[in-house]
Amino acid sequence: xxxxxxxxxDFDAFTPPVWSVPAAKRGVSRALIAMIVLALVGVGxxxxxxxxxxxxxxxxxxxxxxxxxxxxxxxxxxIVKAADAPDIHRGDLVMFDFGAFPDVxxxxxxxxxxxxxxxxxxxxxxxGTGHTRVNGKSVIEPYAPGWGHERGDIFAPYxxxxxxxxxxxxxxxRDHSRDSxxxxxxxxxxxxxxxxxxxxxxxxxxxxAPQPLTPTxxxxxxxxxxxxxxxxxxxxxxxxxxxxxxxxFAGVLGVxxxxxxxxxxxxxxx
Numbered sequence: 001x002x003x004x005x006x007x008x009x010d011f012d013a014f015t016p017p018v019w020s021v022p023a024a025k026r027g028v029s030r031a032l033i034a035m036i037v038l039a040l041v042g043v044g045x046x047x048x049x050x051x052x053x054x055x056x057x058x059x060x061x062x063x064x065x066x067x068x069x070x071x072x073x074x075x076x077x078x079i080v081k082a083a084d085a086p087d088i089h090r091g092d093l094v095m096f097d098f099g100a101f102p103d104v105x106x107x108x109x110x111x112x113x114x115x116x117x118x119x120x121x122x123x124x125x126x127x128g129t130g131h132t133r134v135n136g137k138s139v140i141e142p143y144a145p146g147w148g149h150e151r152g153d154i155f156a157p158y159x160x161x162x163x164x165x166x167x168x169x170x171x172x173x174r175d176h177s178r179d180s181x182x183x184x185x186x187x188x189x190x191x192x193x194x195x196x197x198x199x200x201x202x203x204x205x206x207x208x209a210p211q212p213l214t215p216t217x218x219x220x221x222x223x224x225x226x227x228x229x230x231x232x233x234x235x236x237x238x239x240x241x242x243x244x245x246x247x248x249f250a251g252v253l254g255v256x257x258x259x260x261x262x263x264x265x266x267x268x269x270x
Contacts, residue, residue: 032258039251046244052237056082058199059207060095060110071114071143071172072204072213078112079203079210081232085165085194090115090134090219091228093201094169100196101178102186110198113179114143117160117168117191118226124159125181132170139222144172158184166191202232210234 058080062072071093072078080095088094091114098109117123117134127138158181162168168191171177183190203210212231220227 032255032262035251035254035258037251038254039248042244042247042249042251044244045240046248049237049240049242049244053207053234053241056237057202057207057210057232057234058082060112060198062112071216072201075204077205078201078213079205079207079232079234080199081202081229081234082199083197083229085119087229088115088118088167088194088197088200089226089228090118090121090224091216093213094167095198095201096169096192097196097198100192102183102188111178112201113169113171113177115167116170117162117180119162119164119166121162121168122159123162123168125157134219134222134224137222137224139218139224141172141216141218143216143218144170144174160184160189160191162191163188165194167194167197168192200229202229203234207234208238 059077060080061077062075078093078095083094093112093114095110095112098104098111099107116132116139121134122136124133127133129138131138131140133139160168160180166188168180168189170179170181180190180192201213203212205211210233212233215228215230217227
């Protein structure tokens with residue numbers, strides 16, 4: 001028997017249906033990855049902004065009888081920016097630990113006073129018209145209505161050398177303020193360690209809608225170097241927080257849309 005001849009027939013290569021080509025799937029994957037990256041960038045930007053708003057800037061409530069009422073225009077809260085020794089200047093309003101006073105050691109809480117001397121200064125009371133003198137220069141402080149009575153019955157004349165790493169503070173209502181002047185005869189001459197300072201007041205109101213504080217020029221007007229810390233509304237950090245949240249929302253929304261579209265394409269009929 002002769003073997004059967006095999007027909008010489010050419011077979012075309014198998015071509016899959018158009019719907020099964022994975023190009024569309026790869027496109028959805030790229031979009032999904034892009035949206036995930038966008039969301040992660042939003043988390044990072046929002047986190048950086050939130051750190052500035054919540055950690056670098058702190059909000060403190062004030063009691064109704066605080067001695068800086070004139071300068072702060074009867075606000076009930078202030079925004080404090082963290083600061084260390086090089087960032088604290090004469091004329092700054094600072095929030096510090098109440099326990100820094102020698103007669104209340106161990107009792108903690110926040111108290112607000114004005115810096116009238118920094119490390120190396122000599123602060124004295126008073127000149128011939130009742131004004132405080134710093135390094136021999138008379139300082140006219142319009143925010144301190146009680147300045148003319150510093151030599152009265154409550155506060156006798158004094159002179160204090162401010163050690164490095166400390167500040168000399170006084171309340172704006174000089175007749176009714178517990179401050180460095182009460183502790184002139186104590187070690188350190190009533191000064192407050194910078195390590196006890198929470199920060200410098202830069203604004204009033206809510207931390208998410210602060211009103212920048214106008215710094216005093218009393219000390220530079222007297223010829224002393226170093227301007228008071230300028231007001232700060234923390235705008236950059238608030239912008240970063242808002243922008244980061246917007247990116248996060250857009251990224252999450254994009255992930256949801258990409259997943260829905262990808263699922264729909266996988267269900268296409270054969």
